[in-house]
Every structure is written in structure tokens, then in C-alpha cells.
Amino acid sequence: MSFWRRVACAVLLLVLAISLAANWLAPAGYAKQDREAAGAPPSHAHWLGTDEIGRDRFARVLYGTRISLFLAPAAALISTLLAALVGGLAGYLGGTWARAAMTVIDLFLSLPWLFLLITVRALLPLNVSPAFSVLVTFLILGLLGWTAAARVLCATGSSLRNADFVWQARASGIRGTRLFWIHVLPNMKPVLYAQFWISIPAFILSEANLGILGLGVAEPLPSWGSLLKELEGLVSVGEEPWKFVPLVLLVVVVTSFQLVLSKQDEVAA
Amino acid sequence: MMRFGKPIAVAAFCLAALTGGALAQGQLRFCLRSEPKTFDPLKVEDDASMAIRYLTGGVLVRLNRQTQAVEPGLATSWKISKDSRQITFKLHSGVSFSDGTPFSAEDVAYTVQQLMDPALHSATGDTFRSGTGKPETKITSPTEISITFPAPVAGLDRQFDQVAILSAHSPKKEMAVLGPFMVADYKPGAAVLLKRNPNYWKTDEQGRKLPYLDSIQLDIQPNRDVEMLRFKRNEIDLINTLDSEYFDKLASGSQNVAHDAGPSLDSEQMWFNEVAKAPIPEYKKKWFRSATFRRAISQAINRNDLTRVVFRGHAQPAVGPVSPANKFWFNSKLKPEVCSPDAALKALQKEGFHLENGTLKDMQGNEVVFSIITNSGNKYREHMATMIQEDLQKIGIHVNVVTLDFPSLLERMTQTSDYEAILLGLTNTGLDPNEVMNVWLSSSENHQWNPSEKTPETPWEAEVDNLMRAQASAADPKKRKESFDRVQEIAVEQAPFIYLVNRNALSAISANVQNASPVILVPQTYWNAERLLLK
Numbered sequence: 001m002s003f004w005r006r007v008a009c010a011v012l013l014l015v016l017a018i019s020l021a022a023n024w025l026a027p028a029g030y031a032k033q034d035r036e037a038a039g040a041p042p043s044h045a046h047w048l049g050t051d052e053i054g055r056d057r058f059a060r061v062l063y064g065t066r067i068s069l070f071l072a073p074a075a076a077l078i079s080t081l082l083a084a085l086v087g088g089l090a091g092y093l094g095g096t097w098a099r100a101a102m103t104v105i106d107l108f109l110s111l112p113w114l115f116l117l118i119t120v121r122a123l124l125p126l127n128v129s130p131a132f133s134v135l136v137t138f139l140i141l142g143l144l145g146w147t148a149a150a151r152v153l154c155a156t157g158s159s160l161r162n163a164d165f166v167w168q169a170r171a172s173g174i175r176g177t178r179l180f181w182i183h184v185l186p187n188m189k190p191v192l193y194a195q196f197w198i199s200i201p202a203f204i205l206s207e208a209n210l211g212i213l214g215l216g217v218a219e220p221l222p223s224w225g226s227l228l229k230e231l232e233g234l235v236s237v238g239e240e241p242w243k244f245v246p247l248v249l250l251v252v253v254v255t256s257f258q259l260v261l262s263k264q265d266e267v268a269a
Numbered sequence: 270m271m272r273f274g275k276p277i278a279v280a281a282f283c284l285a286a287l288t289g290g291a292l293a294q295g296q297l298r299f300c301l302r303s304e305p306k307t308f309d310p311l312k313v314e315d316d317a318s319m320a321i322r323y324l325t326g327g328v329l330v331r332l333n334r335q336t337q338a339v340e341p342g343l344a345t346s347w348k349i350s351k352d353s354r355q356i357t358f359k360l361h362s363g364v365s366f367s368d369g370t371p372f373s374a375e376d377v378a379y380t381v382q383q384l385m386d387p388a389l390h391s392a393t394g395d396t397f398r399s400g401t402g403k404p405e406t407k408i409t410s411p412t413e414i415s416i417t418f419p420a421p422v423a424g425l426d427r428q429f430d431q432v433a434i435l436s437a438h439s440p441k442k443e444m445a446v447l448g449p450f451m452v453a454d455y456k457p458g459a460a461v462l463l464k465r466n467p468n469y470w471k472t473d474e475q476g477r478k479l480p481y482l483d484s485i486q487l488d489i490q491p492n493r494d495v496e497m498l499r500f501k502r503n504e505i506d507l508i509n510t511l512d513s514e515y516f517d518k519l520a521s522g523s524q525n526v527a528h529d530a531g532p533s534l535d536s537e538q539m540w541f542n543e544v545a546k547a548p549i550p551e552y553k554k555k556w557f558r559s560a561t562f563r564r565a566i567s568q569a570i571n572r573n574d575l576t577r578v579v580f581r582g583h584a585q586p587a588v589g590p591v592s593p594a595n596k597f598w599f600n601s602k603l604k605p606e607v608c609s610p611d612a613a614l615k616a617l618q619k620e621g622f623h624l625e626n627g628t629l630k631d632m633q634g635n636e637v638v639f640s641i642i643t644n645s646g647n648k649y650r651e652h653m654a655t656m657i658q659e660d661l662q663k664i665g666i667h668v669n670v671v672t673l674d675f676p677s678l679l680e681r682m683t684q685t686s687d688y689e690a691i692l693l694g695l696t697n698t699g700l701d702p703n704e705v706m707n708v709w710l711s712s713s714e715n716h717q718w719n720p721s722e723k724t725p726e727t728p729w730e731a732e733v734d735n736l737m738r739a740q741a742s743a744a745d746p747k748k749r750k751e752s753f754d755r756v757q758e759i760a761v762e763q764a765p766f767i768y769l770v771n772r773n774a775l776s777a778i779s780a781n782v783q784n785a786s787p788v789i790l791v792p793q794t795y796w797n798a799e800r801l802l803l804k
Binding site: 031033035038052053054118121122126127128129130133218219220229232 | 574578640642651654656658659669670671673674687688
């Protein structure tokens with residue numbers, strides 16, 4: 001493992017550990033509004049200051065990190081499984097199935113991703129708890145984000161269909177779904193793993209985009225997206241550099257993921 | 270030639286001064302927050318088009334935004350009949366449109382006919398539509414006209430502040446104007462350039478032609494952060510409405526550029542869905558339709574915190590439907606709601622609600638949980654909703670805050686009624702209660718908590734309908750005030766809207782701009798654009 005990959009792994013583990021320790025490091029919690037200290041700079045009581053309605057920014061960064069770091073992999077898992085089911089299976093079956101799957105995939109890819117997210121979000125029931133809204137946000141990302149991976153898996157499935165070991169399995173009488181589950185799917189694993197890990201930073205950024213638009217997780221739960229919204233006031237950020245901390249953290253985490261996954265990228269290609 | 274050059278120049282200058290030559294003074298620059306939808310003054314409904322109409326349109330009377338009094342414009346005088354159905358204007362003579370076409374009573378008649386044409390669907394015309402039928406115009410002379418409406422129109426003269434006169438004869442149609450400026454260029458998505466109207470009829474007290482400015486450049490810039498940056502870089506000269514955060518930044522600087530004109534006419538409010546057919550649980554409809562429930566919610570909200578924290582002190586707790594800035598129409602007997610979670614809880618307990626493990630439940634045991642939706646991208650409303658969430662948590666009510674894109678929110682509000690509570694703002698451009706008739710009449714589409722009622726569903730809504738119609742048809746301002754005062758009292762008693770705050774009118778004006786005097790009425794900073802100067 002290269003030096004930089006080791007550093008990236010260490011950074012990710014550190015960030016994960018700190019976010020898990022949020023209850024101890026920030027006992028005040030992410031929702032409590034200290035209205036007398038709204039918009040306060042960093043101090044002993046609030047290490048990264050408070051946001052515009054007096055909530056401790058350090059606590060919100062920690063809990064927001066936890067939400068993003070746990071749920072992005074969940075969304076990535078959903079999207080990878082869907083991609084395997086639709087893309088991989090269609091590629092393996094070939095012919096009309098593959099063509100139909102590719103048509104559906106192309107249709108999904110041609111839709112404006114962000115508007116699709118906004119539309120789906122707007123159609124959801126209103127009365128969901130903040131915790132549920134987090135699950136729903138990442139579920140939507142997972143359900144809509146499978147298409148790019150599906151193309152890759154379709155191609156993989158198609159190439160495996162004519163592999164020697166598959167012909168040999170057919171010759172020995174194994175057919176249909178059994179052939180797919182026992183022989184084809186396990187050989188897709190390297191590509192599946194690669195797609196899974198590549199998707200994680202993509203979903204982290206997608207949630208951040210939704211959060212910036214105010215369409216991500218519901219208040220009072222924090223997420224990286226909602227924290228990045230504070231950077232909208234371009235005029236003031238120069239005087240309040242502590243507001244950059246969520247952005248720096250996001251960049252560090254996503255870069256670390258990319259460094260860790262660089263080997264997986266080669267496999268996926 | 271040189272021998273006579275200087276004397277000739279001096280003579281020319283003196284002649285220009287004596288004959289009321291214009292005091293040419295540069296280009297004013299500011300931003301429009303959206304693309305203007307129309308240049309036809311009769312079809313104006315959006316803010317950007319309204320700004321252009323204000324700067325280019327010639328009106329018969331002008332509401333002085335500073336004194337809130339009606340002053341002569343193109344009309345030198347006017348007389349309203351006792352039944353408020355007829356108004357007779359005496360007009361200035363010798364006035365021309367920007368393209369040289371002469372102005373006369375015929376143009377006023379033409380404008381009124383166009384305005385009241387149902388096919389035009391003019392929002393400005395709606396304010397005159399107090400009854401069915403078309404108005405009649407009678408031209409007595411080129412400088413005198415009477416307009417008779419089918420039914421009384423309250424505040425008849427003031428309504429003409431919004432009516433820019435069109436030319437009946439000019440081939441340029443709505444581009445021939447009588448205002449201080451005229452549209453010279455329009456680049457969609459970029460800017461609108463207004464130039465001085467060379468035929469503008471007004472002069473100042475020294476006899477100099479108005480406007481003083483050569484031109485006004487209106488850049489189309491929806492992003493407030495960019496607008497602020499451009500102001501700080503002196504690329505624009507004013508910001509008509511300023512956010513509290515930026516106000517404080519500017520105010521802390523050395524130049525006196527940030528202005529707080531006090532409470533504006535605008536309000537932020539929330540309301541509950543009282544539509545009978547709304548797709549929400551019946552037990553929730555029961556809560557929302559209870560005035561006691563609504564008042565208890567209102568009582569539990571800390572408005573002082575909203576004004577102090579969200580608006581940084583640049584707002585006032587709202588008292589009722591009318592801002593105290595509306596000096597004549599505000600009901601001064603109304604007092605601000607005092608935040609009292611204990612009193613709110615007691616009131617709810619009398620209605621059968623009870624606390625169980627910190628959660629409020631109704632008589633049937635349903636947990637009191639509801640959602641408040643507001644438009645995403647408006648951080649003030651998002652913050653207010655989150656603070657209200659915490660306030661209501663103290664009395665065991667769980668609120669889910671949902672931010673939606675504006676089209677989706679509007680669809681739920683106006684089409685599907687699929688919402689529980691909404692937090693939005695109301696921008697009041699005028700003072701007269703007739704301008705909010707469409708909010709208070711129970712049959713109206715904009716009767717937001719329960720639109721388009723076939724008949725008033727509650728006795729108090731029936732009373733409000735009667736009072737609004739009474740004030741609309743009364744000629745005596747005192748009688749009108751009595752009726753509208755009672756409407757305000759009912760609005761506070763029944764709380765169909767929970768009024769939260771009245772934002773202050775904040776603006777920024779560059780030190781280079783002279784004669785600026787920001788006010789609370791729209792347009793706050795350039796209401797006297799014809800007299801603005803640049804150093």
C-alpha cells in the first residue's frame with residue numbers, strides 16, 4: 001500500500017472515530033439553540049462558534065459527518081445492488097434483455113439528475129421525522145444513482161456470458177439463475193466492489209448539493225450540505241474562516257476516498 | 270472665431286440655465302432581482318416590471334412615498350364624487366410623450382378602457398373592479414376627463430398611482446412614455462437601460478428640467494451575494510432591499526451607506542391548512558380549525574427571538590395583519606402577542622390536549638405532530654421555522670420542518686392543498702386595504718388558509734367579508750377605517766394567519782448618490798429617481 005493511501009486510510013479512520021465520539025466531544029448536541037450567542041465566533045464554549053440561530057457548529061460538524069459517512073455507503077450499496085440486478089443480469093442474458101436495459105439506463109442518464117432529485121423529494125410525504133428524512137434522502141440517491149454503474153456491469157455481464165468457465169458450466173448442465181448466482185455473479189465481485197467504493201464520495205457530494213439547496217436532511221439534523229450553506233454569504237466568509245471547516249473536511253474526506261480507491265478505479269476500468 | 274468663442278459659450282450656458290436646461294448628472298446603476306416579464310404597464314405583476322413601470326410611467330397622481338400623501342402628477346387637480354364612483358381630472362397642457370406625441374384626455378380614456386378590458390386580465394385593473402360592468406369616460410376638453418365606475422371604488426384617487434398612461438395614437442405603443450425615463454435598450458438576462466425622457470414635463474423649483482440623471486442601468490442579478498459584492502466594489506449605486514446580515518456589515522464600515530427606514534409593510538407569517546377536503550388526517554383538521562389551537566401556537570412562539578436572532582434586530586414582532594408602518598390603517602389598539610408557553614399549554618389543556626412524557630396529545634391520544642413547509646433558499650424562513658420548531662417543542666408539540674422548491678410549495682398551497690402549515694411572507698406594495706381584498710374575501714383564491722369558499726364557512730369569515738365590502742364601498746375614510754380596524758381585530762382573535770414579524774426596510778445607497786432619502790414604501794431607494802444626482 002503506498003504511503004499516500006496509508007495516510008488517506010488513517011485520515012478516514014480518524015474522521016470516522018471523531019464523528020462516532022460526537023456524543024462525548026459535543027455533549028450539548030446539534031439542535032440546542034443558544035439564542036444569546038447566535039453567530040458567535042469560536043470560544044471555549046463553542047470551539048467553532050455558533051451558527052445563525054445559536055447552534056454549536058462543532059457539534060453540527062461532528063453529527064453531520066456521522067450522517068454523511070454512514071449513509072453514503074448505504075446509498076452506494078443500494079445503487080450497486082440495483083446496478084448488478086439490472087445491468088449485470090441484462091448483460092449476462094444478452095440480446096433483447098441487454099438492449100432493453102441499456103435503453104432504460106440511457107433514459108435515466110439523460111434525465112437531469114438534480115431536477116429528478118428535487119422532483120422526487122417534493123413528492124414525498126411531508127410529515128416525516130428528521131431521522132427518516134435522512135434515510136429517505138440517501139435512499140433516493142441510491143435508487144436514482146444506479147445507472148452509471150449499471151452500464152459498466154452490463155458490459156461485464158456481457159463479457160462473462162461468453163467466458164470459458166461459463167460455457168463449461170453450461171455444458172455440465174447448469175442453467176438459468178443458478179448459473180448466474182453461482183458462476184457469473186461471483187466473478188463480477190471485483191467490479192461490484194469497485195463501483196461500490198467509487199459511489200461513496202459521489203453520494204456524499206450529491207447529498208451536499210441537495211443540502212445546499214435546502215432539500216436534503218430535515219432540520220434540525222445537520223449534514224455536510226446544510227453546513228456548506230453557510231458559505232453562501234460570500235461577503236462574510238473572509239472574516240469568519242471557521243465557517244470553512246465543513247468544506248475542508250468534505251474535501252479531505254472525498255480526496256482520501258479517491259486515494260484509497262485509486263486501485264479500485266483500475267479494476268473498474 | 271476664437272475671439273467670440275468664449276463669450277458665445279458663456280451666453281449659451283446662461284441661456285440654457287434661464288430656459289430650464291437639464292442638470293445632466295450621470296448614470297445610476299442598480300440591480301433587478303429577476304427578468305422583467307413585460308414592458309406593458311397595464312400587465313405588470315412582478316417586481317422587476319413594476320420597477321420599470323415606476324421609472325418610465327407617467328401617472329395622473331403620485332403617492333409620495335415619504336409622506337404617504339397623494340400628490341398631483343399629470344393631473345393638476347381632481348375631484349371625487351360623494352359616492353366614490355366618479356373622478357374628474359384636470360390635466361396639464363403642453364405635455365408630450367417621449368416620442369413627441371401630444372398627451373391629452375384622450376390618452377387617459379384609452380388607458381382606462383384598456384385597463385378595464387377583461388381580456389387583458391390586468392392585475393392593476395382588478396383594484397378598480399368593485400362591481401360588474403365597464404367604466405365610462407367622458408372627455409370634457411383636451412385637459413379634462415371624468416371617469417365613472419359601475420360601483421364605488423374606495424381610495425379612488427390613490428389607485429391611479431399605479432396606472433401609467435398609454436398613448437392612444439403613438440405607433441410605439443407602450444414604449445412611448447410620460448415618465449422621467451424611457452427604455453432605451455434591453456438585453457434579456459443582462460440589463461435594461463433607461464435613458465432620460467427628453468420630453469418629460471416636470472421641472473424642479475429652479476425651473477430646471479427633470480430628471481437630473483442621464484440614465485439608469487438596471488442589471489439583472491438574482492444573486493444577492495453578487496449584488497452585495499458589486500455594491501462594495503462601487504459597480505452599482507444602491508441596493509433597494511438589503512438583508513440584515515449585509516446591512517450590519519455595511520453599517521460597521523465608515524461610510525454612511527446602510528439605511529434602516531424602520532418597519533416595512535412586509536410581514537412574515539404562518540398559517541394552518543383549514544381546507545375541508547385537504548388530504549390530511551381528520552384529527553389534524555380539527556386542531557387546525559380550532560381558533561384556540563391557533564392562538565395557543567401563536568402564544569408559544571417567541572417573536573422577540575425571531576426579530577433579534579434571525580433578523581439581527583432589524584425587524585419588529587408583528588401585531589396583526591397591518592404593519593405599524595402603515596400609519597393610517599394600522600389599528601393602534603392591537604397589542605403585540607406576549608410569548609408565554611405556559612399560557613399556551615393551559616389554553617390547549619382546556620381544549621382537551623394533555624402532556625404525556627413530554628409529548629402533547631389530543632383527546633383521542635394522537636400525538637400533536639405537524640409539518641411546516643417553507644420555500645428552500647430563503648434562509649430567514651428556514652431559520653424561523655427551525656426556531657418555531659424549538660419553541661413548540663417546549664409545549665410538547667413536535668414540528669417537522671420541510672423546505673421545498675417554490676413551484677412545489679405553490680402547487681401544494683394552491684392546487685392540491687396537501688400541506689399542514691406553511692410559513693411564507695407577504696409583500697405589501699400599497700397602503701390601502703383594497704389591495705388585500707383578495708386575501709380577506711372568503712371566496713377569493715388567495716384566501717390562503719381556505720381558498721375559494723362557496724359561502725363563508727365560519728361566522729367570523731362572513732363578518733370579515735361584510736366588513737371588507739363595506740370599507741370598499743364607503744366614501745368616508747373614517748368609516749372605512751372603522752370597518753378595517755374590526756377586520757384586524759378579528760384577524761388577531763381568530764388567528765387564521767399567525768403573524769410573526771414585520772421586517773425593517775433596509776437599503777444601501779452609495780455616498781455618491783445625492784438627494785436619496787430611503788423610505789418604507791416600494792421603491793424604497795429610488796422613489797424620487799427624477800431628483801437623484803450622482804457626485
